[in-house]
Amino acid sequence: MPLTASPRGVKYELHTLPVDAKAVTDGDTIIVHVAMADHPGSFTVPQEVHQAAVDRTEALMTKNYQRANELQKTIHDAGFRQLTNSTGGQVLTKKHQIRLRGIDAPESSMPYGREAKEELITLVQGKSLKISIYGNDRYGRLVGDIDCHGVFVQEHMLKKGLAWHYIAYDQQLELARWEKQAKTSQIGLWSLPNPEKPWEWRKEKRIRNSRWV
Numbered sequence: 001m002p003l004t005a006s007p008r009g010v011k012y013e014l015h016t017l018p019v020d021a022k023a024v025t026d027g028d029t030i031i032v033h034v035a036m037a038d039h040p041g042s043f044t045v046p047q048e049v050h051q052a053a054v055d056r057t058e059a060l061m062t063k064n065y066q067r068a069n070e071l072q073k074t075i076h077d078a079g080f081r082q083l084t085n086s087t088g089g090q091v092l093t094k095k096h097q098i099r100l101r102g103i104d105a106p107e108s109s110m111p112y113g114r115e116a117k118e119e120l121i122t123l124v125q126g127k128s129l130k131i132s133i134y135g136n137d138r139y140g141r142l143v144g145d146i147d148c149h150g151v152f153v154q155e156h157m158l159k160k161g162l163a164w165h166y167i168a169y170d171q172q173l174e175l176a177r178w179e180k181q182a183k184t185s186q187i188g189l190w191s192l193p194n195p196e197k198p199w200e201w202r203k204e205k206r207i208r209n210s211r212w213v
Contacts, residue, residue: 015130021125056075112188
C-alpha cells in the first residue's frame with residue numbers, strides 16, 4: 001500500500017540517496033543520507049562544513065587524498081557526508097537516523113531479530129526512499145513512514161511477521177490489522193508459542209543491568 005500524499009501530522013518529506021545495506025541497523029531503524037540541495041525546510045549548512053566541502057572537492061581534483069580524508073572527517077563529525085554521485089561529482093549530504101513509525105521489531109539477540117534486519121535490508125538496499133517525517137523520538141531519531149518504491153515499509157514488516165505494532169506510541173488501525181493478519185497466519189515471530197514483546201524485553205534488560213550497577 002503506497003503512502004498517500006501529505007498525511008495528517010507530517011512535518012516534511014525526505015527523499016534519500018540509495019540506501020546501503022550497512023545503514024540498516026535493525027528491523028525498525030535505518031540511517032539515510034539526503035542531498036542538501038534537496039533537503040526541505042530551513043535547514044542550513046554550517047559555514048565551516050560548506051567550506052570543508054569546497055576544499056575537499058579541490059583536494060580530490062588535485063589528488064591530495066590525505067587532505068581530502070582530513071576534510072571528510074570534519075564534514076562527517078558535523079553530521080554530514082560528501083559522496084560521489086553517478087557522474088563523478090561531489091554531493092554534500094546530511095545523515096539522518098530514521099525510526100520507523102508505529103512498529104517495533106525484535107532486537108538483534110531476540111528470536112527473529114536477525115530475520116527482521118535481513119528482510120529490511122533486502123527491501124531497501126540500493127533504493128532511494130521517500131520518508132514522511134512526523135517528529136523526533138526521545139533518542140533524537142527522526143520518526144517517519146517509509147515509502148520504498150510504492151511499498152509501505154511498516155506494512156511489509158508487519159505482514160511478514162517481523163515486527164509488532166508499537167501500540168504505546170501509535171494507534172493506527174491499519175497497523176493493528178496487518179499485525180493481526182500475520183498473527184492469524186502464524187508467520188514470522190507469530191510462529192513462536194509465546195513471542196516476547198521487544199519493549200518488555202528491553203525493560204527487563206534495563207532492570208537486570210541496574211542490579212549490577
